[in-house]
Amino acid sequence: MLKHWAEGARHGAFVFTSNVDGHFQAAGYDEARVLECHGTINFMQCGKPCGDAIWPSCSMINGIDIDALAAPSLPRCPHCGHLARPNFLLFDDGFWVETRSSAQWERLRIWLRTVQRPVVIELGAGTAVPSVRMFAESVRGPLIRVNLDESEVVGDGVGIRGTSLDVLSAIDAALARA
Ligand SMILES: [Zn+2]
Known part of the structure; x- marks a missing residue:
């Protein structure tokens, strides 16, 4: 219903969600119009982290079966070999790589400047x-x-x-x- 209403609006819509499941994109929302303020389960990052890199966690990449929420082998950072983790924000989490969310914030700020009210x-x-x-x-x-x-x-x-x-x-x- 929300997507249908947005399609009839002059400037469309922008999704702001604290959900990390990627269901808005799965439902057909434009990836460029979604802000996931707490990150996403659909990307992985280094647990250390050794840098700002993130990579898709879809299918069985890095040994994680996202649909079954099972990891037959522990995922590793392809850059340093440290244990990898999902790219979403946990409580008291000082290690979350925010680059993807920051880019989404920037797109939201730009969109907000185009709409009146x-x-x-x-x-x-x-x-x-x-x-x-x-x-x-x-x-x-x-x-x-x-x-x-x-x-x-x-x-x-x-x-x-x-x-x-x-x-x-x-x-x-x-x-x-x-
Ligand atoms: Zn690393």
Whole structure:
């Protein structure tokens, strides 16, 4: 539904997600319009790290079966031989290679300069790790906050209590009637 709405919007949409599963790209969203603020399971990096290199972790590269979440052999950095790790941010993680996320931030900043007053649709973002909420509230535009427990909005916007699927389905039905 979100992708369908975005396709009808003049400037399209930009995805900001703390999910690391790459499901937006798998659903057909343009890779150049996705920011994964906590990184992605679809790339690997050196655990040390010995540099800024990241490499795709798809299929059985580096010995990890992503679909089965199994590693018959431990993945190694192709540059130094140290243990490799997924390229996403853990708690108290001082070793995450941020280059990919930084490039995504740059593309988002450029896109935000082209739009006047983007509507932000925030789905199920928690307050414990508020990365998504902080970004959503930083954008100068109306905020639609969809959340089961914490849907309150201060300022320009509306909070809707419910699951993302239920609320988006209701909005989609209302748009179809309009
Ligand atoms: Zn290395």
